[in-house]
Each structure stands twice: as structure tokens, then as C-alpha cells.
Amino acid sequence: MISNIPNVQTAALIKDPGSNARIEICHDYPVPQPGKNEVLLKMECSGICYSDIYIYTGNNPHYNEVPCHEGVGQVVQLGPGVADALLGQRVGLGWIYSVCGHCYNCTAGRDNWCVNQFNTGTDKPGTMQQYVVANADYLMPIPDELSSLHAAPFLCGGITMVGALSLCDDALADGDTLVISGSGGGLGHLGLQLASNIESKKRLNIIAIDTGSAKKKLSLDLGAAAFVDFQTEDVIKRVMELTNGKGADAAIVVPEATAAFDQALEYLKFTGTMICVGITRMDYRLPLSPTALEHKGLVIKACHVGTEKQLKNLLISARKKEVVPKVEVFDFSKTGELFERVKRGDIVGRFVVQIPQ
Numbered sequence: 001m002i003s004n005i006p007n008v009q010t011a012a013l014i015k016d017p018g019s020n021a022r023i024e025i026c027h028d029y030p031v032p033q034p035g036k037n038e039v040l041l042k043m044e045c046s047g048i049c050y051s052d053i054y055i056y057t058g059n060n061p062h063y064n065e066v067p068c069h070e071g072v073g074q075v076v077q078l079g080p081g082v083a084d085a086l087l088g089q090r091v092g093l094g095w096i097y098s099v100c101g102h103c104y105n106c107t108a109g110r111d112n113w114c115v116n117q118f119n120t121g122t123d124k125p126g127t128m129q130q131y132v133v134a135n136a137d138y139l140m141p142i143p144d145e146l147s148s149l150h151a152a153p154f155l156c157g158g159i160t161m162v163g164a165l166s167l168c169d170d171a172l173a174d175g176d177t178l179v180i181s182g183s184g185g186g187l188g189h190l191g192l193q194l195a196s197n198i199e200s201k202k203r204l205n206i207i208a209i210d211t212g213s214a215k216k217k218l219s220l221d222l223g224a225a226a227f228v229d230f231q232t233e234d235v236i237k238r239v240m241e242l243t244n245g246k247g248a249d250a251a252i253v254v255p256e257a258t259a260a261f262d263q264a265l266e267y268l269k270f271t272g273t274m275i276c277v278g279i280t281r282m283d284y285r286l287p288l289s290p291t292a293l294e295h296k297g298l299v300i301k302a303c304h305v306g307t308e309k310q311l312k313n314l315l316i317s318a319r320k321k322e323v324v325p326k327v328e329v330f331d332f333s334k335t336g337e338l339f340e341r342v343k344r345g346d347i348v349g350r351f352v353v354q355i356p357q
Contacts, residue, residue, distance in 0.1 A: 011128065012067065033133070037079060037082060047156065047350055074091075096119060154314055160303060161191035167273075174202045178207070179239060181254055183224060184348050189350075211231040249268075258284045261284075265298070275302070286300070
């Protein structure tokens, strides 16, 4: 232990998830104790992800009242069995809290698909609190050159887009067209940078889909060749025009809006690939019969963040400023307002909240 740790702390809690949901700031929330192979982190900041809003709006009954999973903090206490070297380190805690290491996916290098994984903010308390317990084996050291505020968005948003891009890599050749919908949001704006600069070794024609002048400017500045505003333009028609009637070779669908998935199935070329990233309502079904799927030869995949190895490589790129998140930083007291703004889609880039010290 390297500092005096209180018995109670300040935390943001989700209350009454659903139509009457609210964020309550609690100043006497118990400080947890790390168990075997666990550490206690003193948090510096946390991002807000749309999956937190999914819980907030009552769509995921399996949740913890302390939300969020893009946290950066310092290790201040060690549980039994943890190496002393971790004490004092600045680390990131993301969506994956822990993996088993021995299931068929873990042994194949697909730890992001571990069948026995635990997740932060659902199975375990989230990062929107001053102190949080974390698994010692799945922490991510943060490079010295990278600020905590800029590191946070990579721990879920960034690594999710790395995972999504890796899933469509075999569908894209040099000069092909990739569509990224939700291009101006927390995941989309990172995906644009990754697709145009780092993850793709190919020269891609990237079409960005979102709405509003701010997101249009951001998308074009970050490498998109064209921008389609879904509020004012016919998305399917415009993508087909931009691809000379061929359709997109691949699409990464980030928004929760079901229309974005419906549209992608129409503007993809024959044998195109769709990567599902957005968290839709549970009763939504893709509007495509097996016969139509067979006829068009489409490939549909889904992304559940990326691997630990991919995250390590991503943070190296971030340290070199090869990919830079656009963040707005807010005081902890604004957490409730920020949840409502993310719920409305009133966000460009990523919100990051400073945790009270």
C-alpha cells in the first residue's frame, strides 16, 4: 500500500435503469478490498461508452450499479499473490476484467472471446469511482508519453475498432471501399484513423456516415474520402453513387440505430462484408433471409473488442501519436448530464470524466 486509503469514496451510480434512469453521485460508497490476484486502483479518469448507456436505459438487466470500463488509475494496494512490481504502476482497466486463459478461444489467442470472461461494469464494478478492484492479470500498462485522459478511450473504443478492422482485413484489397458509420463518435473517429493510417496496410477509399457539420469536418480531417449525412441524404443511394454502382466492399456499423444495419445490407456489394459493432435493442433482427444472404454472398461478422495483444500494439501507436483521440474532459459532477448527452448522440469524439482526487 502506498497511500492512505479511506473506507468510503465518491462514486457515480446508475439508479432505476430504464425510462426514469438517473446518475446519482454517492459520497459514502464503500472502498473495496482486493482479493487473491487482485489489486486496488486509485482512479484518475474514465471514459463513457455507449454500452454504459445501454445499461442506463434498461436494456441489459445484467449490470453493476457503478458503470463504465475505460478507466486509468494507479495501483495502490495489492491482494494476495500479486507481484510487488505492480505497486505504483499507472494502468488501464477496460471492458474485459479477466479471462480464464484455458478455454478454446484463449488458447487460440482469441482472449477477447473467452467463454469464461468477466466484464467491467457488468460482472464487476465499473470505473466511475475513486477506487476500484481489478484483476492483476488483465491490466494494461499505460506508456509514460500518453496522458491518462487520452489513454482512456483506447481501452474500449479504440480496441473495439482494431478488432473490427482485423475482421474485415481479408475482405479489403488496395483501393477498395470501406464504410464506417457513426464516424464522428467515440469509436468511429478512432476507426477512421486506424483504417487510414495504422491497421490497414492498404490504400482504402473510406466513406464516413454520420450527421452534422462538426462530425463531417472531423471525419474528413481524419481521412475519409467522402461523408454521407444520414439525416439529410439517402444513404444507400449516395454510397452506390460514390462506388460507381458497385457498392462498398466492407462496412463497419458502429451506431446502435437499426437503420444503420438495414442500410449496410443494401449498399454492400455482392460478396461484401459487414462487421456488426453497434449495440442495438435486443429484439432487433437483421432484415435478410438466408436465401437473400446466399444470393448476394454477403459475409456478416460481429466484433467484441480486440485482444490483449492488439491493445498493447494500439497503445504503442498512441504513444507515437499515430492515432489521437478527440476528447472532451469534464468534472465528475457532470456524469449524469454526459450520460444523457451520449444517449441523445450529442457527442463528437469521446467524453472523459476526471475522477475526484
